Amino acid sequence: MMRYIKLVNFEINRFSKIYLSLLLITLVSQFAGVFIVTKSLLNDARDIMKEERLSEAAYITNYGGIDFNHIANSLLFVGPIALSAVALIFYIFLIWYRDWFGKNTFIYRLLMLPTSRLSIYLSKATSIFLMVLGLIAFQIIILPMENALFNSNVPEVLLSEMSISTITIANPILSLIIPSTFTQFLISYGIGLMIMSILFTAIMFERSFRIKGIIMGLLYCGIAAVLFLAPVLMEIGNFYFYPNELFGLMLAIGIILTGLSVWLGAWLLKNRVTV
Amino acid sequence: MKRYLCSIIIGMVVILSIGTYYVKVASSASSLPKYTFKTLEGSDKELDPVIINASLQNGSNFYEPLTIESNTTTYESEKSYLENLTGRQDYLIERLVKEHRSFMRGKDSISSLYEDDDFLAYASVNSEYTKSGNMDAEFDIGLLEKKDEEETSFQIELPNQGRIMNADVRDVQLVHSKLQVLTMNDVNSNNEKQTKEVHLYTIDVANKKVLSDKTLVSETFTDPEQVDFQMPIDLAPSQPNNMVFISVIKGVNHEDGFKEKLKESKLLSYNYETEKLETVKKELLSLDMARSGYADGKNLYAVEMKSGKYRIKTFDLSSQTLTKDTELDIAANKKEQDFAAIKNGRVYFLLGNEVDQDVLTNKPAKLLIADIKTGKTLYKGETVINKKNSKSFELIIDDLEIK
Numbered sequence: 001m002m003r004y005i006k007l008v009n010f011e012i013n014r015f016s017k018i019y020l021s022l023l024l025i026t027l028v029s030q031f032a033g034v035f036i037v038t039k040s041l042l043n044d045a046r047d048i049m050k051e052e053r054l055s056e057a058a059y060i061t062n063y064g065g066i067d068f069n070h071i072a073n074s075l076l077f078v079g080p081i082a083l084s085a086v087a088l089i090f091y092i093f094l095i096w097y098r099d100w101f102g103k104n105t106f107i108y109r110l111l112m113l114p115t116s117r118l119s120i121y122l123s124k125a126t127s128i129f130l131m132v133l134g135l136i137a138f139q140i141i142i143l144p145m146e147n148a149l150f151n152s153n154v155p156e157v158l159l160s161e162m163s164i165s166t167i168t169i170a171n172p173i174l175s176l177i178i179p180s181t182f183t184q185f186l187i188s189y190g191i192g193l194m195i196m197s198i199l200f201t202a203i204m205f206e207r208s209f210r211i212k213g214i215i216m217g218l219l220y221c222g223i224a225a226v227l228f229l230a231p232v233l234m235e236i237g238n239f240y241f242y243p244n245e246l247f248g249l250m251l252a253i254g255i256i257l258t259g260l261s262v263w264l265g266a267w268l269l270k271n272r273v274t275v
Numbered sequence: 276m277k278r279y280l281c282s283i284i285i286g287m288v289v290i291l292s293i294g295t296y297y298v299k300v301a302s303s304a305s306s307l308p309k310y311t312f313k314t315l316e317g318s319d320k321e322l323d324p325v326i327i328n329a330s331l332q333n334g335s336n337f338y339e340p341l342t343i344e345s346n347t348t349t350y351e352s353e354k355s356y357l358e359n360l361t362g363r364q365d366y367l368i369e370r371l372v373k374e375h376r377s378f379m380r381g382k383d384s385i386s387s388l389y390e391d392d393d394f395l396a397y398a399s400v401n402s403e404y405t406k407s408g409n410m411d412a413e414f415d416i417g418l419l420e421k422k423d424e425e426e427t428s429f430q431i432e433l434p435n436q437g438r439i440m441n442a443d444v445r446d447v448q449l450v451h452s453k454l455q456v457l458t459m460n461d462v463n464s465n466n467e468k469q470t471k472e473v474h475l476y477t478i479d480v481a482n483k484k485v486l487s488d489k490t491l492v493s494e495t496f497t498d499p500e501q502v503d504f505q506m507p508i509d510l511a512p513s514q515p516n517n518m519v520f521i522s523v524i525k526g527v528n529h530e531d532g533f534k535e536k537l538k539e540s541k542l543l544s545y546n547y548e549t550e551k552l553e554t555v556k557k558e559l560l561s562l563d564m565a566r567s568g569y570a571d572g573k574n575l576y577a578v579e580m581k582s583g584k585y586r587i588k589t590f591d592l593s594s595q596t597l598t599k600d601t602e603l604d605i606a607a608n609k610k611e612q613d614f615a616a617i618k619n620g621r622v623y624f625l626l627g628n629e630v631d632q633d634v635l636t637n638k639p640a641k642l643l644i645a646d647i648k649t650g651k652t653l654y655k656g657e658t659v660i661n662k663k664n665s666k667s668f669e670l671i672i673d674d675l676e677i678k
Contacts, residue, residue, distance in 0.1 A: 009282045016281050067336070134285045137292035165300060166336050182297040183356040240381030242372075243360040 007123035026080035033076030056157040065160025072171040118266040194258045201265035208272035304352040308662040317654035321644045322346045324678035378419045388513040389447040395419040398456045434488045454478040470495045499528040507570040516572030518592045580607045601650035605643045614675040627672040
């Protein structure tokens with residue numbers, strides 16, 4: 001257990017520089033977005049009011065108030081989220097490959113350590129998962145600040161104030177990363193964990209059997225996808241499942257697939273992975 | 276310890292931030308205002324079978340669907356994930372799924388169902404469009420014998436498919452052990468002319484055959500003329516009905532809308548037992564009444580506004596006479612939307628959603644439950660909200676259902 005925690009800490013520290021940069025980019029870009037987009041919205045509104053000779057109240061009736069959705073949909077806001085997602089997906093692969101192809105052929109030392117190889121597998125999975133959640137947590141913290149900044153920069157008459165939950169529901173990307181209920185959160189991130197464990201196992205196939213391994217890895221991903229989506233595929237073939245049956249089936253299959261992947265990946269790491 | 280700083284910070288931030296967020300989400304769901312009915316007259320026991328589907332709105336950014344069932348408000352966000360997966364369902368479908376789970380698999384169209392004491396039947400049309408644009412359609416038929424849970428299910432091709440562009444099942448009845456399926460069909464056409472038809476298919480379930488395909492009504496028209504078929508709102512869609520009403524609406528499409536040719540529109544009645552199609556005399560039943568009315572197999576009920584009060588006119592389908600003209604003890608308001616349901620010998624009448632020139636006025640919804648024969652008020656009440664600063668919350672009513 002202690003080894004596992006030490007490994008998790010080690011992995012996090014390794015990535016910390018890039019991680020901190022991602023957080024910083026998100027902070028700067030999103031706050032810049034608030035300023036820049038608010039200013040441009042207000043300018044547009046003032047131009048329309050001048051051209052059509054509308055009072056502020058008339059503007060609201062015709063065009064609606066200015067709301068945070070415009071900011072949340074802008075590139076400056078969404079960009080860093082996409083960037084962080086891509087970076088972490090990349091790192092799912094890099095977290096393993098850097099040990100093989102890094103400067104110090106670190107993997108020799110790692111695999112020589114008297115730790116169970118399962119700890120290595122789990123520590124890498126835990127670190128990535130923790131860092132993803134960290135990004136989400138960071139977004140949850142700065143979003144109210146951005147909303148408050150926005151609300152204070154728009155004159156009250158033109159402002160259409162939105163609550164945080166409304167903002168997250170209205171924006172497709174935010175509603176994906178910050179689900180509206182805790183149950184949905186567990187489901188979405190559970191599926192994320194499942195996909196990550198399947199990818200890890202595919203990587204283990206590659207590291208065990210090299211080129212043959214890539215094919216085996218891809219095959220494994222394909223089989224896992226078909227198994228998980230089997231209930232949905234059966235529906236297309238005219239067999240009808242009630243919604244709660246579909247949910248129960250996919251939950252069971254998801255848990256089995258995750259467990260199987262972790263077991264298989266750890267087994268490959270222990271018995272087949274070559275340095 | 277310093278080595279662990281990063282991990283500890285991330286761990287704590289994750290738990291605190293995400294934890295606090297979802298705790299806040301959960302507590303704000305329970306802090307939503309609750310609606311109940313304040314009894315102005317009568318016994319509130321009458322509210323037990325009443326289900327009102329509505330939503331709470333506050334400007335354009337706030338929308339929370341809710342249900343008031345037996346005088347208790349439940350928001351969609353308060354229900355569990357599994358309950359919300361199934362979504363809003365008719366009470367009838369819910370009950371049938373509970374009672375006959377395997378038979379009801381995949382069956383969610385009320386007008387395709389028929390239920391009596393011995394049988395549960397289902398008929399719907401499955402259609403696919405081929406590459407050449409033609410329709411491949413088949414009936415999906417199911418019959419369940421309730422006593423021994425014996426199921427018969429089969430698919431059979433729709434007769435004369437080549438003619439049909441679209442077929443919609445509107446009523447299913449079991450008459451003399453044969454399944455009668457009433458559909459509204461759009462007919463294929465190569466030219467400007469459009470044709471709409473009402474068909475009655477008789478299906479022998481035991482031998483899995485379509486016995487007959489009768490065209491009850493066929494109307495051909497060319498733009499800007501327009502013909503539509505309509506049936507009154509069915510209060511008991513799955514119950515055995517002897518008769519069915521079809522309004523044939525004829526008119527012309529002008530630039531500023533549809534203008535009906537009242538002299539040509541007509542109301543037809545079809546009796547499944549006698550197999551007779553008749554035109555209902557307009558003096559007995561006005562077209563308006565038939566169209567906006569509610570039917571339950573024995574009677575057609577229409578809501579009318581007269582001299583500042585609401586009236587429910589009852590038209591007996593078999594004798595084709597107006598048997599009752601009941602006045603309801605509730606003030607009429609043209610700007611309000613009315614929802615009615617007739618069941619258990621009572622009329623359930625709900626008024627709400629007052630709109631004046633596109634602006635919704637925030638007023639309590641009013642519910643009146645009266646005896647359908649005498650018009651005597653059994654319950655009168657209006658909604659109250661349990662929060663003080665609730666002026667900006669608007670309750671928008673979607674529908675009324677009686678268990």
